[in-house]
């Protein structure tokens with residue numbers, strides 16, 4: 446479904462990505478794992494259309510989307526920092542993705558309200574639509590961010606360290622919950638993390654990056670049993 450071909454990206458003189466090739470199948474849950482500064486976020490942002498590569502192409506279902514902007518790629522995006530609008534209620538935050546649609550495609554106000562309620566049920570926050578983000582816990586806020594990302598009915602969900610700011614217990618619960626949601630919604634998901642345990646637990650396939658290159662790709666078992674980068678072996682058995 447997603448094909449990334451020979452992607453390079455420099456920031457000034459600094460080469461952030463060197464010729465990345467990667468294919469992701471429909472329905473897969475892929476983790477991009479690597480130390481800080483290895484290029485994970487840059488690759489994710491290029492796939493989303495939030496950033497443009499210097500060379501190479503990105504294909505969605507065989508179509509070259511390399512020059513399409515983020516709004517034209519139909520992807521859902523969740524960041525580490527919740528990036529919710531503090532002055533909007535939870536329901537308004539969730540509905541935001543729908544209200545910015547082009548006038549022609551925009552649903553009626555009643556339909557938007559109904560859809561926001563549906564999404565809040567999906568992320569198990571029914572009844573909290575009238576609250577403001579400041580009145581929710583960190584884990585709840587991140588579920589609101591996820592509901593907002595899902596509002597546009599993306600096929601592809603991109604998550605950049607979404608649980609990074611949360612404590613260990615909440616992270617563990619949210620991982621299991623995200624896995625279930627991914628399956629239930631038939632999503633294709635790419636999850637950026639520097640946490641090996643998180644990557645191995647969540648993903649169908651792990652892509653290990655370092656210094657702007659892909660160092661290893663495999664199932665969690667393959668990566669765990671036979672790590673080929675110091676970054677991963679460093680963590681094994683800890």
Ligand code: ADP
Nearest residue numbers: 456459461479480481482483484485486487488
């Ligand atoms: P990761 O997500 O693995 O931590 P990033 O993709 O964020 O890595 O960053 C890769 C490298 O590119 C880092 O050295 C980072 O400092 C650099 N970089 C990322 N974005 C920018 C930018 N907008 N301007 C300059 N350098 C950047």
